[in-house]
Amino acid sequence: MTPQAVIFDIGNVLIEWQPERYFDGAVGPERRRAMFQAVDISAMMERIDAGADFSQEAVRTGAAHPDFAPELLHFRDRWCQIAQPAIAHSVRLMQALRARGIPVFALSNFGAQNFPLSAAQFPFLRQFDRAYISGQMGLIKPDPAIYAAVEADCGLPPGALLFTDDRADNIAAAAARGWQVHHFKEAAGLADCLVRARLLGPQEAV
Template identity: 70%
Template sequence: MPIEAVIFDIGNVLIEWRPERYFDRMIGADRRRALFDAVDLHEMMNRIDAGADFAAEVERTALAHPGWTAEIRHFRDNWCALAQPEIPHSVRLLHALRARGVPVFALSNFGAANFPLSAAQFPFLDAFDQRYISGEMAMRKPDPEIYAAVEADCAIPPERLLFTDDRADNIEAARARGWQTHRFDSPAGFAQCLVDAGLLSREEAR
């Protein structure tokens, strides 16, 4: 089935999301492990991605863990240092698809208030024909409702959407709705997927 649009996840597809690495640099690996054992920081981010207020949720979590208050506030105060760097080959693929006239969308679990911070840091995040940001939609992957909302908005049949994401649960949820999918593990792998789909030439996908 011909593909009419390519949908990118953002974290670990276009920009790296490795908060553990940031805290290894800031406080050392041993203290970072203690922090992540004591505080479910990924669940905090899940709540933000689902629509909770970014600054308020970070502060609420920080105050609930007085031994780690300063560290937790890094998520609010140093967001752009946490959610980086860009993944250059993936960004080139995004631009190559646009140059070919292929519609490109973003579907990302991202907070409504912290996404603009990343978009200001990485201008390519403004290059999408449409963005579906979970915090703005008050729903998140892999809940089926967010995929249904994308389908309703773009009016493209599910089987004509190609979606890439690094998480298996997000991919499985899209596949269950009939989307074409690629589990992202490297830009080179996704480049080959785009070549195989006839969306880019090998030269364009380099």
């Protein structure tokens, strides 16, 4: 089936999410390694993505790890310096799909308070036909319920949805529901996928 809509994850698909790189520059590699060993940063972000208050969670995690409290507040105070830059080729693909009139959705694990900060920094994040943001929904990938919510809202059958995400577990959960999927590793691979699906021509996918 030719996909009727393309669904993008955001982190590491449309914008880079490499907090280690930011902290290497901000506090130095040694201090960053110590912090990431002592603090489960992924768990903190997952709580935010699942609906915890962005600012309060950074403060709470800092209180639990006082040796790193100042650094942990960078997530709250310097979010737009951490969650960047845009992945230019992926953004071009998204915009080429929109130019063709193909619906483009977002399905992203992202906090309800920090997503608007990124959308203000990167206006293309406001251009989705539908945006499914985990922190706003109170659901998080790879919970099957979030995929079911997307299906119910958009009204398209699972086989008509083409979903790209950088995490294998999120891809597997979508595939289990019958979605078409592409495991994102680099934008060139997604471009090839969109050409194979006959959604874009080779020149549009450059």
